[in-house]
Amino acid sequence: MYGWNDGMGLWGYVLVSIIMVVAWGASNAGIGLLARSLRAPSPGATQPPSPRTAEDVLAERFARSGIDVAEYQNRLAVLRGRPGT
Template sequence: MTVIMVLFWGLVIAGLVALVHYLTSTHRSHQAGLPPPSAESRQGSRRAEDLLAERFARGEIDEDEYKRRLALLREHR
């Protein structure tokens, strides 16, 4: 009985953590009003660089990844 109770609460907590992660990371880009990928413009490229800088600042990507992606964005302007 105790094992079932521990498993139940473990699943409830894991579900809540997964839900919070989904709601905070997945919908953040949609709420920011990103232009569609087909809208290639100088402003769109600038926005992509800003988003990349934000990801670097939050620690989602390391410095090497940031520099590599930034160079790739600037190469395809």
């Protein structure tokens, strides 16, 4: 029975090769899309906090009484590009 109809022939092997490439590609794409969807954050997820600015750090020092009002205002003016005001 093995030699029945002379096997698949050249076009049969070409067709099977194309089908295998498409099947493996679809399988890999499906696994990749599944992994991406599991890794992506949900729409309601909170964003990480933004980095603190120099003005934020200065305001925290003033709030903790690390500096007085005059020093706070002078440093804030320097940060905003208006030294000596």
